[in-house]
Amino acid sequence: MAPRDIERVPEIGVASDVYGGTLARTWETEPGIAGFFSTVDHKQIGIRYIVTAFVFLILGGLEALVMRIQLARPGQNLLTPEQYDQLFSTHGMTMIFLYALPVLSGFSNYLWPLLLGARDMALPRLNAFSYWVYVAAGIFMYVGFAIGAGPNDGWFNYVPYASGPFNPGMSMDFYALGMIFLGISTTVGAANFLVTLFRTRAPGMSINRIPILIWGTLTASAANLLVVPAVSLAFFLLWMDRQFGTHFFDVASGGQPLLWQHLFWMFGHPWVYAIVLPAMGMVSDGLPTFCRRPLVGYTPVALSTVATMILGFGVWVHHMFATGLPSLALSFFSAASIIIAVPSAVAVFAWTATIWTGRPVITTAFLFFSSMIVLFTIGGVSGFMTGSVPVDWQLTDTYFVVAHLHYVLIGINLFPVVGGIYYWFPKMTGRMLDERIGRWNFWTMFVGFNIAFLPMHLVGLWGMPRRVYTYPAGIGFDWLNLIVSIGSFIFAIGVLLLLVNVVRSLKHGAIAGANPWDAPTLEWSVSSPPPPYNFAVIPRVVSRHPLWEDRLKEREVRSATQEGLLLDHGRETIATTPLDAVPDLILKMPEDSYMPFALGVALAAGFTGLLLHWWWLVVIAGIAVAASIVIWLWPERELGQVAGVAP
Amino acid sequence: MSVGLTAPALFAEAFATPAWADGKPLSYLHGFGAKAVPVVALTWGVIWISIVVVVIISALVVVGISRRRAPDPIEPVSAIPITRSGSAIGWLYWGVGVSTLALFGTLIWTVVVLADVNNPGVKPAVTIEIAGHQWWWSARYLSDDPSRVLTTANEIHIPVGQPIRVKLIGADVIHSFWVPALAGKTDTIPGQTNTTWIEADRPGRYMGQCTEYCGEQHAHMAFIVVAEPKSDFEKWQRAQLLPAKAPDTPEAMRGERSFEFHCGACHTVRGTDAGGTVAPDLTHLMSRETLAAGAVPNTVGNLAGWVANPQAVKPGTLMPTLYLAGSELSDIGAYLKTLN
Numbered sequence: 001m002a003p004r005d006i007e008r009v010p011e012i013g014v015a016s017d018v019y020g021g022t023l024a025r026t027w028e029t030e031p032g033i034a035g036f037f038s039t040v041d042h043k044q045i046g047i048r049y050i051v052t053a054f055v056f057l058i059l060g061g062l063e064a065l066v067m068r069i070q071l072a073r074p075g076q077n078l079l080t081p082e083q084y085d086q087l088f089s090t091h092g093m094t095m096i097f098l099y100a101l102p103v104l105s106g107f108s109n110y111l112w113p114l115l116l117g118a119r120d121m122a123l124p125r126l127n128a129f130s131y132w133v134y135v136a137a138g139i140f141m142y143v144g145f146a147i148g149a150g151p152n153d154g155w156f157n158y159v160p161y162a163s164g165p166f167n168p169g170m171s172m173d174f175y176a177l178g179m180i181f182l183g184i185s186t187t188v189g190a191a192n193f194l195v196t197l198f199r200t201r202a203p204g205m206s207i208n209r210i211p212i213l214i215w216g217t218l219t220a221s222a223a224n225l226l227v228v229p230a231v232s233l234a235f236f237l238l239w240m241d242r243q244f245g246t247h248f249f250d251v252a253s254g255g256q257p258l259l260w261q262h263l264f265w266m267f268g269h270p271w272v273y274a275i276v277l278p279a280m281g282m283v284s285d286g287l288p289t290f291c292r293r294p295l296v297g298y299t300p301v302a303l304s305t306v307a308t309m310i311l312g313f314g315v316w317v318h319h320m321f322a323t324g325l326p327s328l329a330l331s332f333f334s335a336a337s338i339i340i341a342v343p344s345a346v347a348v349f350a351w352t353a354t355i356w357t358g359r360p361v362i363t364t365a366f367l368f369f370s371s372m373i374v375l376f377t378i379g380g381v382s383g384f385m386t387g388s389v390p391v392d393w394q395l396t397d398t399y400f401v402v403a404h405l406h407y408v409l410i411g412i413n414l415f416p417v418v419g420g421i422y423y424w425f426p427k428m429t430g431r432m433l434d435e436r437i438g439r440w441n442f443w444t445m446f447v448g449f450n451i452a453f454l455p456m457h458l459v460g461l462w463g464m465p466r467r468v469y470t471y472p473a474g475i476g477f478d479w480l481n482l483i484v485s486i487g488s489f490i491f492a493i494g495v496l497l498l499l500v501n502v503v504r505s506l507k508h509g510a511i512a513g514a515n516p517w518d519a520p521t522l523e524w525s526v527s528s529p530p531p532p533y534n535f536a537v538i539p540r541v542v543s544r545h546p547l548w549e550d551r552l553k554e555r556e557v558r559s560a561t562q563e564g565l566l567l568d569h570g571r572e573t574i575a576t577t578p579l580d581a582v583p584d585l586i587l588k589m590p591e592d593s594y595m596p597f598a599l600g601v602a603l604a605a606g607f608t609g610l611l612l613h614w615w616w617l618v619v620i621a622g623i624a625v626a627a628s629i630v631i632w633l634w635p636e637r638e639l640g641q642v643a644g645v646a647p
Numbered sequence: 648m649s650v651g652l653t654a655p656a657l658f659a660e661a662f663a664t665p666a667w668a669d670g671k672p673l674s675y676l677h678g679f680g681a682k683a684v685p686v687v688a689l690t691w692g693v694i695w696i697s698i699v700v701v702v703i704i705s706a707l708v709v710v711g712i713s714r715r716r717a718p719d720p721i722e723p724v725s726a727i728p729i730t731r732s733g734s735a736i737g738w739l740y741w742g743v744g745v746s747t748l749a750l751f752g753t754l755i756w757t758v759v760v761l762a763d764v765n766n767p768g769v770k771p772a773v774t775i776e777i778a779g780h781q782w783w784w785s786a787r788y789l790s791d792d793p794s795r796v797l798t799t800a801n802e803i804h805i806p807v808g809q810p811i812r813v814k815l816i817g818a819d820v821i822h823s824f825w826v827p828a829l830a831g832k833t834d835t836i837p838g839q840t841n842t843t844w845i846e847a848d849r850p851g852r853y854m855g856q857c858t859e860y861c862g863e864q865h866a867h868m869a870f871i872v873v874a875e876p877k878s879d880f881e882k883w884q885r886a887q888l889l890p891a892k893a894p895d896t897p898e899a900m901r902g903e904r905s906f907e908f909h910c911g912a913c914h915t916v917r918g919t920d921a922g923g924t925v926a927p928d929l930t931h932l933m934s935r936e937t938l939a940a941g942a943v944p945n946t947v948g949n950l951a952g953w954v955a956n957p958q959a960v961k962p963g964t965l966m967p968t969l970y971l972a973g974s975e976l977s978d979i980g981a982y983l984k985t986l987n
Contacts (some may be wrong), residue, residue: 081863083965154860160837161820161862166781209958210740251838257821258836292717292727296735322823322832322859324815324841328766331758338754342747349742353735359727360711362719370708377704381697383751388757390686391693393831394675397823397858463673463827467859468866475854476671518725551729623947 005569006586006640008057010461013566015536026571027119027532029592038592040124041532045131046110048089050421052135053103057414058495060094063087065492074473074484084469085152086171090145092155093175097139097182100275100413101220105130105189107420108217108278110428114523114530115211117202117539119573120589122195125596125632130189132600137182140607144174151175154264154467156319157238157266159249159260164242172242173611176235181607183232190221190228198578202522203516204541204559205581208302211521211544212295216281219309220274226313231267234260243613258323264318273312276408277305280347283369286423287351289519290366291358294545294552297350304343311340321392328391337387344380348373348449363517364438368419373623375411378406382457397467400460406453418445418498425502426516430528431509438499452487455480500528520545525561537564538574539580568637580626588639595632602628659774672854679853680846681768682830685760692756718722767844774812775803779822779835779857781965782864783927783940788884789814797887798915800927802935804873806880807850815949821866823859826872832858845862854941863963869941872898883934890918891930894985901984905975913966916986926966932986939964951980 013019029039039045067087070078072298079087109127113120121127153162162172197218201210237248238260247253249260288295295301317325317333326532351373360366382404386392395401418441425433459480471477515524523530523537524547539561543549546559565574571589576582591645602624607619635641678687717727776787788797815824819946821977825832826845833843847853857868875883882969894900903919911921915932935945942961943949952959955976957966971979 081866085863158821158860161860166820166862231828251817255838257817257838290724292724292729294731297739300736300739323836324839325833327761331761334757334761335754338750341750342743343741345746346739349738352704352707352711352742353738355708356714356738357735359714359715359717361717361724361727363724370712372703373708374701377701381700384753385690385693385697388689388693388753388833390689390757390760393833394686394690394827396832397763397860461674461676462671463675465673465825465856465866467860470866474670476669516723518723518729519728548729552731554731564912617836 004640006588008061008586010565010567010572010574010583010586012564013537014563019566019568020531020533020536023533023536023568024531029532035592037597038594040120040128040590040592040596042109042113042121042124042127042427043530043532043534045127048110049102049106049109049131049134051106052131052138053099053106056094056098056138057103060091061492061495062093063091065488067091067443067542068485068488069404070469071471071481073482074471074478076470079469081469085467086148086150088467089151089154089175089615093141093151095409096155096271096275097179098134100409101186101224101271102134103417104217104220104275104278104413105134107282107417107424108193108213110194111213111424111523112217113200113534114427114526115202115214115521116196117205117522117535117541118196118200119534119538119567119571121192122587123192125590126188126192126592128593128597129599130185130192130623132597133185133188133603134182136600136604137185140181140312140604141174141178144170144178149174157235157260157263158264159238159241160251160356161255162238162260163249170611173239174241176239176612177607179235179593180232180239181603183228184603186224186228190224193217193221194225199575199584200587201576201581202539202541203565203574203576203581203583205576207579207581208299209541209544212284212298212301212305213278213280213281215305216278216284219306220277223270223274223309223312227267227270230263234263234267237263239610254316255276258320261320262316265319266313269316269319270309270312272408273309277308278410279413279420281305282416282420282423283351283372284347285521286365286419287369288354288358289423289517290361290363290369291354292361293354293358294520295350296353296357297346298544300346301350304346307343308340311336313341315340315387318387318392321389322396327389333387334387338384341380341384341387344376348380351588363422364433364435364442365419365422365517367439367442367446368415368422371442372411372415372419375407375415375449378454379407379411382407395460398460398464399456399464399466402466403453403456403460406456410449410453415445421502423517424523425505426429426512427510427523427528427530429506429509430512431505432512432516433501433505433509437497437504439500441494441497443494444497445491448487448490448492448494450487451637452484452491455483455487459484515547518547520548522546522561535561535564537562537566540564588645590639593632595628599628599632655672673827673856675831678828679851680829680848682764682844682846683828684848684948685763686858687829689756689760693753696753700746700749758904767812769810771812771844772809773807774814774858775805776814776816776946777803777824777835778816778818779861779868780818780925781820781862782857782868784855784857784870785818785927786822795888797884798928799887799931800935801870801937801940802873803855803870804850804875804880804883805845805847806877807874808846809877810846813843813845815843820861821859822857822861822868824855825858826853826855829872834859846871847872850874850876856941864961867940867942867961869937871936871941886934887931891916891986894982896978896981898978898981899985900982902978902980905971905979906982909969909971909975909979911914929983929986932983947980947984950983951976954979954983 029035029041152171175616238244249255314336318337386395423434462476464477512528514527541559542557549558573587574583575585575587577584602621606621678684774789784912785800786803790796815835817835821836823832823834829845833841853872855870894903907920913923913926915922915928938945938953939961957964957967
């Protein structure tokens with residue numbers, strides 16, 4: 001009997017235009033609305049993730065500006081206390097959950113297969129599903145905000161204030177169900193990244209040759225898989241308490257307010273690392289391109305990424321130093337919170353050494369990446385200060401921590417992301433962003449950000465508490481808050497310049513070509529934008545810098561990007577072994593499908609039913625969920641899933 | 648009416664007077680007492696370490712960029728060749744090595760300070776049980792002798808130079824007890840009792856503030872700690888232990904009856920039928936400096952405005968607007984003024 005198609009030995013060939021045309025027909029997404037809802041192309045999904053995350057970034061930014069108007073002067077009444085509370089809570093929810101991780105998922109989604117030499121993510125339909133659930137959960141939570149039932153207990157949502165007796169109304173129910181819903185997206189996305197990493201790397205791309213961005217998203221995904229269940233559980237218990245009178249957090253019946261804090265921060269702190277490690281990876285990969293040399297200390301940086309995440313599981317109690325836990329326990333968490341700075345130091349010195357020993361070419365992307373080192377350091381040392389228990393007893397819940405977390409989130413997430421946009425926009429669109437607007441963009445953001453957030457440290461040290469809708473004059477907060485507000489508007493203008501540049505360059509930007517930055521990694525070996533199939537032939541990789549090998553001359557053999565496995569019997573890519581990336585299997589990749597979208601819609605309907613106690617809707621949605629999954633998973637002959645039939 | 652327009656006067660006047668408070672009553676860059684001083688030193692220590700680190704790294708980045716940068720603008724980037732110029736791994740050894748030393752040093756200092764401030768050196772003279780409420784503070788001075796237990800709100804008097812034991816209990820949601828010049832934060836959590844201590848080494852008035860977000864009026868949940876010589880403290884304590892004096896004007900007597908009827912379900916005035924416990928004990932209301940947990944100074948005008956329409960002063964406060972007749976309001980006002 002002839003071997004089945006998936007068991008054949010794949011032919012090796014050379015990429016050619018004719019051949020590419022055939023592949024394009026196989027991999028193309030249908031144009032128009034049909035393709036929009038059915039595509040599983042990681043590039044389209046990745047860009048969608050980034051655009052959607054930026055929509056949320058702008059919403060969260062506008063919320064911040066309204067708060068900064070309220071806080072610009074003492075004793076203002078622009079907002080009622082309840083409006084302010086919903087604004088700061090929604091701002092936190094938006095930036096942390098709907099912007100910071102999704103934007104990185106977007107970059108990783110777009111870049112991973114291109115960096116790894118694969119034709120798509122390992123589980124393309126799951127990828128599309130992850131996006132649809134993210135959008136649906138975001139809309140779900142924003143519907144609450146729009147009807148005046150946004151979260152009003154901060155993103156951390158402490159009980160008992162979040163419990164029914166103190167917080168009637170639907171705010172907490174929107175937030176609790178929305179977070180459980182969003183957790184589905186994060187979880188399946190994380191699983192997809194893990195499988196993609198371990199199975200779809202190009203032959204020869206052993207685990208010590210993957211870009212640092214991959215290490216970042218890998219560790220973030222592993223962490224998310226472990227910690228998202230904790231927060232989903234916490235929100236589920238809260239919802240049960242509120243709707244069905246369970247007593248998980250009900251003090252009168254022996255419930256424990258601190259249980260919430262443990263569950264939340266066991267999730268919350270690793271999450272912070274999950275939303276910075278991939279961004280740090282972007283800097284580790286982007287910076288060397290502009291320094292014209294490989295990253296100094298690849299192995300220490302990769303290992304420090306993993307070490308940060310592992311230590312990151314052991315620091316959650318530093319959010320709870322003031323809750324009355326015993327000093328001995330606090331000492332351990334204090335130690336972990338201080339020592340976690342060591343792997344960060346590895347990254348900082350690796351970047352600095354790369355700049356110092358390279359020949360920096362100043363571009364907008366480089367400015368964002370290199371300034372991030374300084375912002376990272378400021379956010380890092382202020383974090384180190386909060387790690388010291390007695391100091392944290394003073395710092396915690398003051399504006400010092402607000403300053404700290406914005407240096408972390410804006411400095412280590414947004415700055416690399418904007419740098420990443422300048423760096424990869426040419427790849428995504430085929431056009432360059434304007435460098436002149438870019439300089440204005442960078443300096444306005446950088447100056448505005450520091451005017452807004454450096455003085456905030458001081459207003460915190462002078463004792464301004466967080467989450468207050470106003471403050472009295474004459475106790476040291478007045479002029480500093482005015483400066484902070486002015487800085488925040490300058491910063492907002494900087495972000496606006498980015499949008500202007502993007503919109504303008506989409507039409508009028510210079511044509512980029514395949515590799516405008518002369519960068520070393522595989523995504524730059526294909527056209528800009530890349531064809532739907534990414535690689536006409538699967539590349540073969542022998543180093544970390546496939547496109548720099550001729551100049552580095554570090555070994556005899558060369559990576560091959562124009563000759564390799566053809567894999568053209570329908571949608572195919574190669575599966576390789578987890579560590580050494582030896583070819584292992586032919587992967588039959590699924591066609592486009594409406595089912596990820598349908599499943600997302602069905603789940604949204606189900607959560608709406610739960611929210612409104614429309615149990616009939618929950619039942620209908622449950623049936624729709626089951627049906628979508630069955631259709632999604634129905635065995636397909638082309639994928640070699642029907643036993644005994646050779647396709 | 649705006650809260651913010653009246654509050655400034657209060658705080659500016661109340662806390663600027665002692666030279667060391669420097670017009671910043673919530674600042675924790677200075678501390679006054681055995682619990683605060685070692686922490687202030689550690690705080691300055693980590694601030695200086697942090698500043699030095701930021702300056703060094705920023706300098707390395709800026710100098711690193713400027714010393715070998717390519718001519719600007721450069722087109723294309725590929726005009727600068729790729730080289731792996733020398734080994735720079737020494738940077739990691741030195742940088743991480745020195746950082747690790749600084750981190751371990753800080754860790755040891757942290758643990759030493761933690762042990763130092765964990766408990767007071769001598770047995771506390773006074774134990775106060777403090778509860779955070781939405782949005783005010785109750786304080787009960789505990790004693791083995793029930794006749795010496797006194798209850799007050801939003802203003803705590805302590806004898807100077809002595810450690811004070813503070814037991815923190817939660818009444819509704821989580822709040823956090825914080826007097827920055829005397830001690831860091833400890834949360835008040837329903838269902839558990841947290842214990843901390845404070846000490847003031849010089850007389851003065853120290854501002855406190857709730858620092859765990861607790862709902863709409865979290866912003867207006869301040870309190871005052873008055874540290875005074877032992878004799879003054881004892882005098883205050885004796886006065887606070889007394890029940891309210893019976894009013895002696897007809898207006899105030901009518902006011903007392905109205906108060907018992909309208910306000911007594913929530914507020915206590917010892918010596919009367921008003922015995923509610925969900926709102927501040929008002930037995931010696933007029934001895935306090937502020938109303939509604941620091942929202943406004945305790946003046947006759949503010950008091951009348953607060954009773955007439957608390958929602959205007961502190962939107963969302965749990966004190967309802969009672970829609971009292973004008974005469975009843977002025978009677979109650981006259982009565983409250985007698986509660987010295």
